[in-house]
Amino acid sequence: MTEKLLTMVQRKYPLTEMEVGDMKKLKANGMTFSVQAYKAAGLGHVSVMRAKGFFGLMKMDTLIINPYEIDLPLYSYDRIYAAGNDTLIVELYDTVTTEYSEQALEAVKAECPDFERDPGEHWYDSIKLACSISKKGKKAQTPLFDELARKHFEAYLAGENEVTDPEKKQEKASVYVEGLLSKGGPSTDVFKKALGDETTNNLFRKYLFGTLVEK
Secondary structure (H helix, E strand, C coil): CHHHHHHHHHHHCCEEECCCHHHHEEEECCEEEEEEEEEECCCEEEEEEEEEECCCCEEEEEEEEECCCECCCEEEEEEEEECCEEEEEEEEECCCCCCCCCHHHHHHHHCCCCCECCCCCCHHHHHECCCCEEEEEEHHHHHHHHHHHHHHHHHHHCCCCECCCHHHHHHHHHHHHHHHHHHCCHHHHHHHHHHCHHHHHHHHHHHHCCCCCCC
């Protein structure tokens, strides 16, 4: 599904792949991660991370968009396949500098009210938008989750708000990323334990989110 989402981006915003060096292949917590990063002309920074582990019994795909050229929320898609379960997590964070309507995304989300997953409580909940999605089902739900993710992403990409304050826009994205690095998050903690602070900071700032904030 991640490739389909990436193709949807490519159709509207030409992608130029970045050189990620040693970050291309990483190992952490029994999983092998592959990382790709792109500049999306007219949109911003896009990254894809795929992971496999535990003898192929667990797979995880991530797609992140930091849309600093369009005033859209920061977008994060995670898909986890493990032990016969399919988990879909789409989180959007308030990094906009103008008014943003969640109506179209909420309408898509409402089409699939079942299979709700409790995401738990996190420090970033105050900036996570209500149109975010958290679902968990079995393999039988995969086609349903695929269609939900596609339609939700299509509604997201339909936004055309112009960025009137680029500096403020990137600052808001940086606040979220720096919060992950200082306060933690589900994947952040795994990487810090396996790779250390410096490598994790570089991975998140430069390649996953494209905020390039040096602390």
